[in-house]
Amino acid sequence: MHNIYALMKNHLVAHILNRVADYMELRGDEFRTKAYRRAARTVEFLGEDIEDVAAQGRLRELPGIGENIAAKIEEILSTGSLSLLERLAGEYPVDLDSLLSVEGVGPKTVKLLYEELGIKTLDDLEEQARRHRIRRLRGMGEKKEAMILRNIELARSRISRRPLAYVVPLASRIKSELLELEGVRRVEVAGSIRRGRETVGDIDILVTATDPHRVMDHFTSMDLVEEVVVKGPKKSTVRLREGLDCDLRVFDDEVFGAALLYFTGSWEFNVELRRIAISSSMKLSEYGLFRGDERVAGRTEAEVLEALGLTYIEPELRENRGEVAAAAEGKLPDLVNLSDIRGDLHMHTLFSDGIDAMEYMAEYASILGREYIAFTDHARYIDDVDAYLRAAERIEDVEVLAGVEVNILYDGSLEVPDKILQDFDLVVASIHDPGNITERLLRAMEHDPVDIIGHPTGRVLGSPDPLVDMERVVERASELGVALEVNSNPLRLDLRDTHVRMAVDAGCRIAINSDAHSRGALENIRWGVITARRGWAEPDDVINTMGIRKLRRWLGN
């Protein structure tokens, strides 16, 4: 279904359509803006090659794509660009991306700034603001000018999304601080944190409280707060010292479920729910599900979903990737939980580049409730295999598999002969340098001793994903009975969610491992579980939910 080249073409088309939407918005053409945005989203989230769809004449079957936009997509696919976009860009020759990235500046303001002051770039904007030219414009004033000046700095130094694992502790701290306030009944972290997205742009928190003003006062004066962006009785936004924004909203108990649903998103998921509501002559908002003026649901998420004819949908699934249709048919997966994880099959100790001894790793793993673990030190560090195996054998806190992590070389061969690998209970094969990933993985899996492919694509958050034809990898892994790893290192999360979904659909097993290099990092497995859940994985898809006996049989030892 997915392959990387398709996604690249899809991305190009979506990008250009979004660009057109920006200009339409600038022109004030509200409805064409929406039409182009919707079409862009459709293409971006389409799970197949847009070129195939075009070749088969099916473009117009896609939601939000009609005669006109279909023709535009054809043009983009055949020429790589769009004449309409060039015309629009000529009409307003401004650096749209930069200007729109200034908080508080939208398309209407960009238009005004360009037409009145000829502002095209961030530098132009800064200069005119410093010269107090902005405040003279209609609808502007001293405060707006000062705000723009402040936010230009932020736009320039904008820190992009943070890893989930970095933001969760921050959100938890705010949550517990709010929970201590008198009259606060409920506090929930919503947004992309609740959905478990691998990176997070801001923190969304919802509360119910008897005295909203008091909550807002406390929230906006927390130690963590750098600056109050907005403050009202129902909604406040602060910029935290860590550099990201945090929103707080207060709701009544009767609508808390609807609000939680709404502010958990995703946006695409919400659109889908609203569509269902409308088709049943109802209206869904953060204040509940309404038929006419009567609220038919709102107290809990489950209540709202049920009233829409849907079973409960776990937050990790709410990305409009088919979960709504599955919920309508009662066919959602029974997702894997952290408590289903019985062992950890990838970790390092003092025998290679880990910082803790086998004993300490085992002790802590046991505290975390793991029934078994596999030591998988790097093969090149293990010069005395027997000593390594004996050391692993002496561990008592948990069942131990004496494993090894072996490098996949550039030609797809392994750095250690199969004959030696056979002495280990478990072999994780992984790539640690870029290039030729697909072919190397396919070749490495052919080696009989290999049980698991570690961090298959080698991607690291913040860098572009390496090119991998995951469809082929997943298919071959499934045939050969090799498991693909979900590496739980919060900067890897590799396989990523969409790849997990491909693996699960293909019947390929996955292993959710910590790849810990220290005791503490054993806890990282929670991030891998979230990623697997986002990929629709059930316990049976995951080899380390098996008991040790069953796992040993699966491994063939």
Next chain:
DNA sequence: GCCGTTTTCGGCCCGACTGTTTTCAGTCG
């Protein structure tokens, strides 16, 4: 520009907040 067990024309999510106004436009989520 798209779309239809409300419609082939007339809608398109909508509420909160701010700064600018003197009743509202723009932005954000």
